[in-house]
Amino acid sequence: MTQCRHDWTVDEVQALYDLPFMELLYRAHSQHRENFDPNQIQFSSLMSIKTGGCPEDCGYCPQSAHHGADLEKERLVEVERVIAEAQAAKDRGATRFCMGAAWKNPNDRDFPVVLEMIRGVKSLGMECCVTLGSLDEQQTRALKDAGLDYYNHNLDTSPEHYENIITTRKFQDRLDTLEKVRDAGISVCCGGILGLGEGEKDRATLLMELANMPSHPDSVPINLLVRVKGTPLEHAEQIDPFIFVRTIAVARIMMPHSYVRLSAGRESMDDATQALCFFAGANSVFFGEKLLTTPNAQADRDMELLRRLDLHPQESQIEQPVSGPVEHALSA
Ligand code: SAM
Ligand code: DTB
Ligand code: SF4
Numbered sequence: 001m002t003q004c005r006h007d008w009t010v011d012e013v014q015a016l017y018d019l020p021f022m023e024l025l026y027r028a029h030s031q032h033r034e035n036f037d038p039n040q041i042q043f044s045s046l047m048s049i050k051t052g053g054c055p056e057d058c059g060y061c062p063q064s065a066h067h068g069a070d071l072e073k074e075r076l077v078e079v080e081r082v083i084a085e086a087q088a089a090k091d092r093g094a095t096r097f098c099m100g101a102a103w104k105n106p107n108d109r110d111f112p113v114v115l116e117m118i119r120g121v122k123s124l125g126m127e128c129c130v131t132l133g134s135l136d137e138q139q140t141r142a143l144k145d146a147g148l149d150y151y152n153h154n155l156d157t158s159p160e161h162y163e164n165i166i167t168t169r170k171f172q173d174r175l176d177t178l179e180k181v182r183d184a185g186i187s188v189c190c191g192g193i194l195g196l197g198e199g200e201k202d203r204a205t206l207l208m209e210l211a212n213m214p215s216h217p218d219s220v221p222i223n224l225l226v227r228v229k230g231t232p233l234e235h236a237e238q239i240d241p242f243i244f245v246r247t248i249a250v251a252r253i254m255m256p257h258s259y260v261r262l263s264a265g266r267e268s269m270d271d272a273t274q275a276l277c278f279f280a281g282a283n284s285v286f287f288g289e290k291l292l293t294t295p296n297a298q299a300d301r302d303m304e305l306l307r308r309l310d311l312h313p314q315e316s317q318i319e320q321p322v323s324g325p326v327e328h329a330l331s332a
Contacts, residue, residue, distance in 0.1 A: 002034055002256040006212050013204040016250045021242065025280055028249035032281040035256050041306070042259055042284040042314040044096040044129070045089030048292040049117065050076045050110070054102035056133075058156075059165045059232040060193060060225055062293050063102040069230035071293055076101070076110050083120040089288060092299070095316040096127040098152065100292045104168070105134040115146040122147040125320040129189055129219075134169070134177045140184035150219060151181045152189040158205035161198045165233075175213075182215065190217040191263065194247060195225035195239045203247060211254040219284065220251055220258045224265025226294045241273045245280050252281025259284045266297040271305055278311065 016024065032038055052073035054063045062069035086097040099117060106114060114130065121128040129150035130143070143151065156162070159171040181188055190213075192206045210217060224244055227234050244265075251260050261284035262277045290296055297305075306312070 002031060004216055004257065005254070006214070006216075008208045008211050008254060010201065010204050010208050013208050013250060013254070014200070016253060017200065017204060017246055021246070024246060024249045025276070028252040028281045029279055031253050031256050032283070036283055038279075038283075039311055040283065040314050041278070041311050042096070042261075043094045043287040044098050044261070044284060045086075045092070045094035045288045046098045046100065046286050046291050046296075047082065047085050047089075048074070048102070049082060049099045049114070050074065050101040050103065051293060052102055055104050056168045057166060060156075060196060060228075062228040062231055064231070067231045069228050076113055079113060079116050079120055082117045083124070086121045086124055086126060090124055090126055092287065093313050094126070094287055095314060096129055096150070097121045097124075098129040098131070098150075098286075100131045100152075101133070103133040105136075106132045106139060111139065111142070115142060118143065118146040118148050123321070125316065125318060127316075127318065131189075134173060135180055137180055137184075140180045140186065144184045144186050148186055150187045150189045152219075152221070153177050153181065154191050154193070154221065154223075155206060155209055156192045157196050157198050158202035159209070160205065161196065161202040165196055178213065187218040188213075188215075189219035189221060191219075191221035191223065191261065193223040193225050193264070194244055195227075195236055195265075196233060197236050203243075204250075207247070207250055207254055210251070216255040216258050218258060219261055220255055221261040221263035221284075222248055222251060222282070223263040224269065226264050226268070226291070228294060241269065244269075245273065245276045248277045248282050249280035261285065264291050264294070264296075267295050269297075271308075274305065275309055278309065 052063045052071045053065050057064050057066040062071050089097055118128050127149045129152055131152035155174055162171040260282050262282040286296055
């Protein structure tokens with residue numbers, strides 16, 4: 001097992017980025033094979049449980065009330081609908097169900113309903129993840145008691161670039177919530193977005209911040225900005241796909257035991273780039289036609305890609321309810 005480091009300097013991270021591409025991929029893939037089955041991908045499914053009208057002003061996000069994205073707002077969805085979607089995701093081969101809400105933080109009226117959703121998803125024998133914004137200690141304890149496995153809370157970019165992208169909260173606010181999540185014994189899902197007009201150093205600093213947390217996030221989603229009309233970043237310059245692949249590789253080397261998720265942005269990525277990401281150490285994706293509000297890679301395209309690359313979905317790691325084996329569309 002590879003040792004985990006929490007004392008990276010930005011120069012060390014930059015030096016990894018600067019390795020010749022083939023050398024970097026070789027190192028990352030070797031690291032990946034030491035800790036994971038390189039032919040196995042974990043599948044998560046995503047559902048927006050409360051859409052739009054968010055008071056935060058994240059420049060990338062179509063759900064912010066500050067921007068003019070064409071989006072149908074939706075109140076908190078009903079628990080039954082969530083459970084039905086989770087069951088459908090499980091039948092398609094997802095082992096984790098993730099729910100996202102466009103909140104700065106959860107309110108007292110809606111929070112108990114989310115707890116009910118978590119209990120419902122857990123009763124299906126799935127891992128459960130939610131992303132609800134900032135939390136206080138009472139809320140993290142309640143989430144843990146409801147059986148929550150993962151909390152997603154992204155750092156998104158470097159502390160230096162943060163205020164160019166989000167002005168309604170501080171980078172430190174994110175770290176504070178993450179500390180409460182960790183202290184409650186919930187696994188952390190934390191990553192970032194590339195393509196926010198950041199520089200080389202911002203990307204290196206983001207990975208340094210992630211790896212230098214007291215423990216590495218269990219899941220590290222690396223998102224490629226989905227450029228949405230009406231958001232301040234709708235015309236952001238697209239990054240070179242090889243920079244994206246390098247970022248996956250550097251994340252894999254720095255956080256050897258974490259699941260690195262090739263997250264948003266796959267729809268606009270060609271198959272060869274995705275294959276390079278898997279080689280570089282990405283071993284988790286969102287499966288299903290939709291992310292939260294934007295389209296994801298089509299399910300049939302994903303199945304075909306897996307088949308062509310001889311990749312197989314990871315089986316559930318939690319004990320299943322007694323209702324019998326589930327036929328996986330992905331393993332068919
Ligand atoms: N409101 C909560 C929060 O921001 O913590 C949870 C939901 S928010 C939509 C979850 C994550 O989605 C964000 O942290 C960001 O990383 C990602 N995201 C949002 N819009 C995106 C976009 N257009 N492209 C890529 N990732 C995006
Ligand atoms: C994460 O890092 N990416 C997901 C999930 N965590 C919640 C969200 C992607 C959202 C993409 C834009 C949208 O569909 O609204
Ligand atoms: Fe709100 Fe989250 Fe979107 Fe930011 S990323 S505007 S906090 S929903």
